[in-house]
Amino acid sequence: MQTVAKLSEVPNFGKKVVSIGGRDILLVNIKGVIHAVENECPHQGSPMNAAIIKDGFISCPRHGYCFSLADGHCANHPDLILATFPVQVNGDEIQLDLG
Ligand code: FES
Numbered sequence: 852m853q854t855v856a857k858l859s860e861v862p863n864f865g866k867k868v869v870s871i872g873g874r875d876i877l878l879v880n881i882k883g884v885i886h887a888v889e890n891e892c893p894h895q896g897s898p899m900n901a902a903i904i905k906d907g908f909i910s911c912p913r914h915g916y917c918f919s920l921a922d923g924h925c926a927n928h929p930d931l932i933l934a935t936f937p938v939q940v941n942g943d944e945i946q947l948d949l950g
Contacts, residue, residue, distance in 0.1 A: 852946035886920040889934035
């Protein structure tokens, strides 16, 4: 697990992009639960940080495809997967398992 941000930097219903080892990862806080996904849509590469989030899905701002925050599956195109990362919160530290 690698510390990537402070919990206080990602307010409830807020987002933050962190750059780790050359990849941009989007942190999302949904009612105190932190999710981490690749900040690049697997469809045509749009950044996901301007996405709308609803009912556990993040909707790409370019064409609107919806991806599960839990496992990255796409509700519109099952062949597309948004990379997700295991998250652990330790005090004020957000830690990710980047594999
Ligand atoms: S680039 Fe994200 S849905 Fe097309």
